[in-house]
Amino acid sequence: MPVFDPMVSGLIELKRTGGEGLVAQLTSQLRSLIATGRLGKGRALPSSRQLASDLGVSRNTVTYAFEQLAAEGYLAASHGRRPVVMIDGRERIKQAGAAAAGERARKPRLSPWAAKLQRADWPMSYRGQLKPLRPGLGDFREFPNEVWARCLRRSAVRAGRRELGPVNRLRLRETLAHYLATSRDVRATADQIMILPSAQAALTLIAATLISPGDNVWVEDPGYPGAAAAFRASGARITGIRLDEQGMQLMPGLAAPKLIFMTPSHQHPTGRLMSLARRTEFLAASRPGKTWIVEDDYDGEFHYDSRPVPALQGLDAHGRVFYVGTFSKAMRSDIRLGYLVAPAALVGTLEIAQQHTGLIAASHIQEALAEFIADGHFLAHLRRMRRLYHARRDHLVEELQRHLGEVLSVEVPPGGIQLVARLKRGRADQAVVKRLVAAGVETRALSSLAVGRPRDHGLLLGFAAWRESEISAAVRTMASCF
Ligand SMILES: Cc1ncc(COP(=O)(O)O)c(C=O)c1O
Known part of the structure; x- marks a missing residue:
């Protein structure tokens, strides 16, 4: 016996303004409720008269939506009866998930080109929000x-x-x-x-x-x-x-x-x-x-x-x-x-x-x-950024020397958007970077940029994209991590 679901209208929200018509909105929302399993197989929907009155729309709007979903196989509708859901959305999702897992496990045979790219450890992945002092960036806010x-x-x-x-x-x-x-x-x-x-x-x-x-x-x-x-x-x-x-x-x-x-x-x-x-x-x-x-x-x-x-x-x-x-x-x-x-x-x-x-x-x-x-807009922008990044480079160098001079030796680059600070006393950089990233300072280990066996340990720190206040705060965080 089909089960009557009195809550269907509560799951639907129709917008009276905007581009999409009421029939299209109702059809797509019902389709998605069925496809995701919120309206399970065997559920009886309210009659078109009932649903139209619950939603405050014309009966024709509901009838057209039901007819469309019946044509697509989502509903069985017959005259004088409430339409019944014909698709088990949850089961379909489960099957699709299992099929995708099976496909992933199959490991297609790749070309040498693609196989080498999979092992390249690049592009570097930074997760989540952009954080100071991520290298490689200019200041897009400017x-x-x-x-x-x-x-x-x-x-x-x-x-x-x-x-x-x-x-x-x-x-x-x-x-x-x-x-x-x-x-x-x-x-x-x-x-x-x-x-x-x-x-x-x-x-x-x-x-x-x-x-x-x-x-x-x-x-x-x-x-x-x-x-x-x-x-x-x-x-x-x-x-x-x-x-x-x-x-x-x-x-x-x-x-x-x-x-x-x-x-x-x-x-x-x-x-x-x-x-x-x-x-x-x-x-x-x-x-x-x-x-x-x-x-x-x-x-x-x-x-x-x-x-x-x-x-x-x-x-x-x-x-x-x-x-x-x-x-x-x-x-x-x-x-x-x-x-x-x-x-x-x-x-x-x-x-x-x-x-x-x-x-x-x-x-x-x-x-x-x-x-x-x-x-002339490009040159004007460059002139402004050159002044700004120059000051930011100097600020980062000063802050690092003041707060971390004991542990880091800074190489001052004559230009660019980032710098390297080498770790003193033979410290390994990967563990340090892990700690810094967890504390909210995004830096990259110099050893991860080595081509063969890494010989250099240090931190790659971006200065161009970060305001002086952000640089100061990041260096304070770094100091608390060492
Ligand atoms: C040395 C170097 N070359 C090239 C690029 C890539 O530039 P694009 O974003 O245009 O690919 C980068 C980006 O970080 C870089 O550091």
């Missing part, structure tokens, strides 16, 4: 959202009026070629510049285009895990190269690699600046067409103590250097824009790879960025 929104709106309206165009927008390519030439001494024509959704996308494209299984790739040690992961996934044999005061060292004893990845403006993570002499040595040792160099200038806009050293790309006369940049640090990471300045000989190949992988940025966002830069 971003001029209103100005950016106006550029976006204008470009979206213009986009609606024009023909579909090339994936790498000419206006942004030209704007970037000019900006990079004047600010970073990058020498490239506009058609060498590819606009991508991120710097990581550029690394993925380079790896897919140039790396064959077994190729040797040098990366900095400690270094940026995203780069090692991208090249390793393509089958590269990765060698971590130690740093000295001038940055990555040249290893004449090792066979010349296929590719060298470096962050010469501010080495990731130490922030060290590669000297001009070292840049020249690397170029001299890289035979054109044999060894490629990837110069990742992820936060090169932020220099505080001296004029920046010219980009390696601009010093190269033989088209050996890829120059990679991103707007993730200088603007906001969720804008999803980066770029790649490619050696002229590889532009066509990379553009085909770009089309096949779909690593294409939305054209109205590219146009908005071109306007944002051309109208």
Whole structure:
């Protein structure tokens, strides 16, 4: 015997204003009550007359909803009888859960590329809310959202009026070629510049285009895990190269690699600046067409103590250097824009790879960025952030030296958005980081950025994204943890 459920109307809430009609709302709410098992199999719903009166709607509204759900198999409705639920929602959920668990346990056979990415220990996972002093971030709270929104709106309206165009927008390519030439001494024509959704996308494209299984790739040690992961996934044999005061060292004893990845403006993570002499040595040792160099200038806009050293790309006369940049640090990471300045000989190949992988940025966002830069908003924002981040770097250094000078030795970077504080007395960093994260200070262990066996122990601390009061509070918390 079907059981009458007098509470159905209490489970339904219909909105009289807003876009969705009453029939659609009622149908979807009843469907969801049945699918989740709140209205179990065999339950009799109130008659259409009763439910219409309980909900204060017309009887037709309820009849249409019942008819739709009967057509979908959720209800059995016959004339003069109350409709009865035909589906066991709880049982279906249980079955779906069991099926998903079974599928998860089956472990599909992955390609070598995907299997290597699973083991990469990257991207780093920070759980929950953003907390001080998470590294790798600029201060998105300071971003001029209103100005950016106006550029976006204008470009979206213009986009609606024009023909579909090339994936790498000419206006942004030209704007970037000019900006990079004047600010970073990058020498490239506009058609060498590819606009991508991120710097990581550029690394993925380079790896897919140039790396064959077994190729040797040098990366900095400690270094940026995203780069090692991208090249390793393509089958590269990765060698971590130690740093000295001038940055990555040249290893004449090792066979010349296929590719060298470096962050010469501010080495990731130490922030060290590669000297001009070292840049020249690397170029001299890289035979054109044999060894490629990837110069990742992820936060090169932020220099505080001296004029920046010219980009390696601009010093190269033989088209050996890829120059990679991103707007993730200088603007906001969720804008999803980066770029790649490619050696002229590889532009066509990379553009085909770009089309096949779909690593294409939305054209109205590219146009908005071109306007944002051309109208001077980008440089104005950079000037303001440079002043702000400079003060924040100094503040973090002072606070660390004052409260934690006994246990930490701070390396002051000449620019960038983060710094390394090494642990004194041979302390291991992983346990310290665990304690700090639990106390609300998000830092990353230097040893987790090692390529081989970790030799350096310390903390990677972001300063750019955090106000001086937040930095002070975080350092006090750190002091209480040591
Ligand atoms: C050295 C380095 N390169 C590249 C990136 C990635 O930039 P994007 O967000 O554009 O992929 C990061 C981000 O943290 C980085 O630290």
